[in-house]
Amino acid sequence: MGSQVWYFLAIFTLITTGESRQVSSETCHPNDLKGLTRFKAAIRLDDSGRLGKWIGHDCCKWEGISCSNTTGRVIQINLPGFFTSSDDSPVQTSMKGYLSNSITLLSSLEVIDLSGLAGLTGNIPPSIGFRLPKLKKLSLFGNKLEGRLPESIGKLSNLEVMYLHENSFSGSLPESLGNLKCLRFLDLHSNRYTGLIPDSIANLTHLKTLNFQNNLLSQHIPDNIGDLQALKELDLSNNSLIGRVPSSITKLKAISVIYLNNNKLEGEIPQPFSSEQMPALRFLRLHDNLLMGRIPDSLGYLTSLERVSLANNKLDGSIPTSLGNLRSLTELYVNGNQLSGQIPSSLGQLSQLLILNISNNMIQEPLPQEMASLINLQTLDLSFNRLNLSSIPDWLLKLPSLSQIRLASCRIQGELTEYLQSTSSSLQVMDFSDNNLTGNIPALIGSLTELYLLNLGGNSLVGEIPSTITNLVNLGVIDLHANKLEGSVHWVFEIQTRFGGGSLTYIDLSDNRFSTGIEQIGKGMQQEIQDLNLSHNFLNGKIPTSIGTLGSMQILDLSYNNIESELPPSLGNATSLERLKLQKNYLTGNIPNEFLKLRKLEELNLSNNMLIGEIPFGKPLIDFPKSSYLQNTGLCGKPLSPCRA
Ligand SMILES: *[C@@H]1O[C@H](CO)[C@@H](O)[C@H](O)[C@H]1NC(C)=O
Ligand SMILES: *[C@@H]1O[C@H](CO)[C@@H](O)[C@H](O)[C@H]1NC(C)=O
Ligand SMILES: *[C@@H]1O[C@H](CO)[C@@H](O)[C@H](O)[C@H]1NC(C)=O
Ligand SMILES: *[C@@H]1O[C@H](CO)[C@@H](O)[C@H](O)[C@H]1NC(C)=O
Ligand SMILES: *[C@@H]1O[C@H](CO)[C@@H](O)[C@H](O)[C@H]1NC(C)=O
Ligand SMILES: *[C@@H]1O[C@H](CO)[C@@H](O)[C@H](O)[C@H]1NC(C)=O
Ligand SMILES: *[C@@H]1O[C@H](CO)[C@@H](O)[C@H](O)[C@H]1NC(C)=O
Ligand SMILES: *[C@@H]1O[C@H](CO)[C@@H](O)[C@H](O)[C@H]1NC(C)=O
Ligand SMILES: *[C@@H]1O[C@H](CO)[C@@H](O)[C@H](O)[C@H]1NC(C)=O
Numbered sequence: 001m002g003s004q005v006w007y008f009l010a011i012f013t014l015i016t017t018g019e020s021r022q023v024s025s026e027t028c029h030p031n032d033l034k035g036l037t038r039f040k041a042a043i044r045l046d047d048s049g050r051l052g053k054w055i056g057h058d059c060c061k062w063e064g065i066s067c068s069n070t071t072g073r074v075i076q077i078n079l080p081g082f083f084t085s086s087d088d089s090p091v092q093t094s095m096k097g098y099l100s101n102s103i104t105l106l107s108s109l110e111v112i113d114l115s116g117l118a119g120l121t122g123n124i125p126p127s128i129g130f131r132l133p134k135l136k137k138l139s140l141f142g143n144k145l146e147g148r149l150p151e152s153i154g155k156l157s158n159l160e161v162m163y164l165h166e167n168s169f170s171g172s173l174p175e176s177l178g179n180l181k182c183l184r185f186l187d188l189h190s191n192r193y194t195g196l197i198p199d200s201i202a203n204l205t206h207l208k209t210l211n212f213q214n215n216l217l218s219q220h221i222p223d224n225i226g227d228l229q230a231l232k233e234l235d236l237s238n239n240s241l242i243g244r245v246p247s248s249i250t251k252l253k254a255i256s257v258i259y260l261n262n263n264k265l266e267g268e269i270p271q272p273f274s275s276e277q278m279p280a281l282r283f284l285r286l287h288d289n290l291l292m293g294r295i296p297d298s299l300g301y302l303t304s305l306e307r308v309s310l311a312n313n314k315l316d317g318s319i320p321t322s323l324g325n326l327r328s329l330t331e332l333y334v335n336g337n338q339l340s341g342q343i344p345s346s347l348g349q350l351s352q353l354l355i356l357n358i359s360n361n362m363i364q365e366p367l368p369q370e371m372a373s374l375i376n377l378q379t380l381d382l383s384f385n386r387l388n389l390s391s392i393p394d395w396l397l398k399l400p401s402l403s404q405i406r407l408a409s410c411r412i413q414g415e416l417t418e419y420l421q422s423t424s425s426s427l428q429v430m431d432f433s434d435n436n437l438t439g440n441i442p443a444l445i446g447s448l449t450e451l452y453l454l455n456l457g458g459n460s461l462v463g464e465i466p467s468t469i470t471n472l473v474n475l476g477v478i479d480l481h482a483n484k485l486e487g488s489v490h491w492v493f494e495i496q497t498r499f500g501g502g503s504l505t506y507i508d509l510s511d512n513r514f515s516t517g518i519e520q521i522g523k524g525m526q527q528e529i530q531d532l533n534l535s536h537n538f539l540n541g542k543i544p545t546s547i548g549t550l551g552s553m554q555i556l557d558l559s560y561n562n563i564e565s566e567l568p569p570s571l572g573n574a575t576s577l578e579r580l581k582l583q584k585n586y587l588t589g590n591i592p593n594e595f596l597k598l599r600k601l602e603e604l605n606l607s608n609n610m611l612i613g614e615i616p617f618g619k620p621l622i623d624f625p626k627s628s629y630l631q632n633t634g635l636c637g638k639p640l641s642p643c644r645a
Contacts (some may be wrong), residue, residue: 034103043097073108081116123147129155226251383408490517522546
């Protein structure tokens, strides 16, 4: 009863005093009330329960709504999906429903924050620019919104923040974007915008962040991008941009981050003229493009650089000596290019360097001894160059912070024992594959207890594996293929990976002279094995029932051995199997019906064994070619000829 009286009174006040009243009234402006009521009606579900509390007519008191204390009009809708609750713990909530056009009735709006709600669908209202001229912040990221960015957006001359990232927006970007003179943050990443980046973008002289990564933008980067004198972060990565990197980019005075990686950019890397250009640049990613030419000497001017990736381009020439000036550098990736010459000794000055990847180039020896001063270096990859190292320099193995070293295909000779003596016990990754290491794997290997990856494949190692190898409780990947190792493989199934310290998923012991130990498969605590290759050895013995416990196994290759065994029905329990190769053994008996459970199997080879009987009828077994089953003692049935009754 009473509230009805107040309601009439309020309407009356509104009619008589209009918008300019000094109020805290009992009803908000009718357009605001109508707009919000319709907004609420289009939301089907609100996990946070905030909209459920939107009752009565004083929408200024509703949660998430703020009104101007002078005009009484709604100026903010603040309903983000991530908010801090009263007890200070962050809450995440979702809202499902349609973003109604009716929000444009709230003509005094300055802030719209409906971000991170996950379930908001619909478009940005096409009339937004005409209806909401006071808008300063438009934040709709993390929803399921779609459609174009309306042309009228350019009318929002007060807009400072536009966050539309992580939605399904599409279409081309309107030229009118360039009219948003006050814009400071523009983030459209992870949508499906296509076409070109409008040249007008260069008008946004207050812009600090420009993030268009993960879209489908093609065409050139605007030549005048260098006009963005306030820009700190430029991220155009993971699009399909073509053409050159505009040379004007070097004029970006405030720039700190440039990510142009994963595009189709070509031509040379722009050259800064002096140390006054891009004085604050810290992060530069140009990797995975089609850039060519040399790495410019003048990169050495950019002494603020901390992380640089030029990987996977077509860069040639040598690594410039000037890079030694980049004393703040922590990460340098130049892998996957056509760089030649030697590593300049100046790189030894990069005392902050943590990661250096030079792999997959045409670099030659010798390695400069100055690199011994890289006391912080944790990761070094020199694999697949034209290095003929003959031996691994002692100083290299003694780098005090080294945890990952990859020297694949560096023509290293000599006994593994010799090198292990210098190796730090904190090593996590050791890749010495495709060299000519000789001798045994020594017991000392067991002291590398932090090792996650051990790759000694493609060497000339001989002898049995020392029992100390089971100390490698952090091992996830072991590759010893193509050596002359012998004895048993049981140890690999006895490595008790440390609880919580990862687990062994990849095992390749193929192409050696191992003969025993397959009875241990599946007997250890290694249910995480995904890839097990023991092919091309002299393994004999029986395939144990316990093999069926390897429920994560995707690849099993025991081919080309001397295994005299029946096929255990339990193998049908390894339902993750995609490739099963058992050809060229002495397998006997039938193919168990349980193999019909291997529904993920894409490749099977049981040929060249002594199997008999009918191939179990059904998918996937009948779909493999005949050659999967040929050269057995007596297999029949689809895809081979029918069995005789
Ligand atoms: C109106 O609100 C602004 C901030 O939004 C505040 O600074 C100002 O003091 C308020 N004025 C009145 C009259 O409450
Ligand atoms: C905005 O950018 C366009 C396209 O580059 C240009 O033609 C126009 O003159 C610019 N407008 C202003 C006001 O700078
Ligand atoms: C690049 O974009 C594609 C398509 O939008 C997406 O599937 C992929 O995950 C993105 N890659 C990265 C590295 O973000
Ligand atoms: C170095 O780059 C290559 C690709 O060229 C990559 O395979 C390798 O994992 C990288 N090494 C490190 C340690 O990141
Ligand atoms: C590699 O270096 C060794 C020793 O310095 C030398 O004998 C050998 O000829 C070199 N091999 C090549 C291919 O350059
Ligand atoms: C590997 O080194 C051994 C001993 O130095 C040598 O006999 C052999 O020819 C080398 N093999 C290759 C492939 O270089
Ligand atoms: C297993 O290793 C052999 C020899 O190294 C190789 O030829 C074969 O392709 C590998 N099997 C699988 C399934 O990758
Ligand atoms: C397959 O696994 C199930 C459930 O663990 C078990 O009961 C069954 O005996 C196994 N089958 C074979 C053939 O080992
Ligand atoms: C199976 O292995 C045999 C012998 O290596 C080979 O000839 C045949 O092509 C293989 N078949 C399939 C389907 O892989």
